[in-house]
Amino acid sequence: MKMTFRWYGEKDDTITLRQIKQIPGMDGVVGALYDVPVGEVWPLEEIAAQADAARAAGLSYETVESINVHEDIKLGLPTRDRYIENYIKSLKNAAKCGVNVVCYNFMPIFDWTRTDLAKPLYDGSTALAFDYHVIAGKSPRQMADEILSHSNGYVLPGWEPERLGELGRLFDAYEGMGEEDLRSNLGYFLKAVIPACEELGIRMTIHPDDPPRSV
Template identity: 50%
Template sequence: MEMTLRWYGSKHDSVTLEQIRQIPGVTGVITTLYDSKPGEVWSVDEIRAMKEEIAKAGLHVSGIESVNIHDAIKVGSPDRDMYIDHYIQTLENLGKEDLHLVCYNFMPVFDWTRSELARKRADGSTVLAYNQDDIDKINPENMFESIDSSSNGFVLPGWEPERMSKIKELFAMYQDVDSEKLFENLKYFLQRIMPTCDKYDINMAIHPDDPAWSVFGLPRIIINLENIQRMMKMVDNPHNGITFCSGSYGTNLANNLPEMIRALKGRIHFAHVRNLKFNSPTDFEESAHLSSDGTFDMFEIMKALYDIGFEGPIRPDHGRMIWGEVAMPGYGLYDRALGATYLNGLWEAILKSCR
């Protein structure tokens, strides 16, 4: 496996490439063209410039997260083929630039949902958190204001102001889209792009819905092993795979994370590994990566990845805000650096003990 860190670009991230380069064992970054809009074609020149900036810091691009999917594709509107054509052109340009991993999601309206971006923990750190009771009290039209006011001045992925300003229109777009329709539209999209993925050896790694249940009545489909296997069966191609995010699948305590990993051998192209601390089945917070700080056995998750021969990129996910850092919630330097080092330590111990 390769340890990586997500980077939002010099224009949007408080963390620098030089700082990432100094984290032991981190050799690559997961990034994207953050100023691009869903449906736009990424040019070869833009992709090359992104790669060159990262290479100058002694790192490389390990994968793209994300090439966002236009809502027309998700709802299956008449103009979806135009946007799929644009997506295919972007994939071609990524392939020409020797980039072979794309993480994406198929979530309606909200990319991810949290009720708090800075819940204070006993140790004084602050973390992202979710409480269903709090979500139930929020009008979705006011959700952006709640998120934006706690973002430390950063633009959060999936919560861009220009997108959230159209929240009423977005909900109207999805009013006739249920889970079956969303699956149908995902299948259509995947069938269209797979020939290009085959040509350029691009692994598509769908990210799970977060949390793994319906929010504000919107359908969620990438939530458990059964639904993942359905997705893989409906477009049976090794390039049609997943991002295994322990923190997203883990929001549903019925999901046995190590068992899921073993069942999905060969189709996990990318892994986000993080821990959660549950106060109830629908009230959780994003703890430090250490097993004892949360609910999940991180050793067993890493051991399962080792057992299936996983060789793709891994990144520590949402970290706590610690040591006075002011950064994009979940994406500061310090706690993610601790997480990367911890996960690398687990991997080394597993590797040596299994020889």
């Protein structure tokens, strides 16, 4: 097993590659392009720049998290094939830069959900936390507003502005969709991208729902 550290890139991460390299046993970084809108193709030159920076610091760059899946794919809309084509193009560009693992998720709307972004721990440090009772009985909109009110102005991964601007439409679109519908749409997506992954030598690693329950 190789130990890696999530890195958001030189523009978006206050932790430097030099600092990551100092962690004992650290082999590499897990990167991503957060300025590329979901559904668009990851530019080869941008992936290469991030990979080159990591390797110049003595760190491997073999994994990315995430090449996000467009909501039209999750919803099973007629437009999904176009976004799947773009996804495969992103996989090809990532493979050209030495990426062989792509972590992704298939959660509706949000990549992850928390009820506290800075929960105090016994030692004085803080951590992300989720308490279902905090959001029980609240609408998805109320839940999202509460989480964003504690973000201190930061853009949260998976909560990008272009996604937040579509919240109302997306909540309506998912109304009535069941777990089997979502699972079927995941199967459609995988049947389309896995053959390309096998050719490229890429392993797709799905992130469990975070938290692992319906919210």
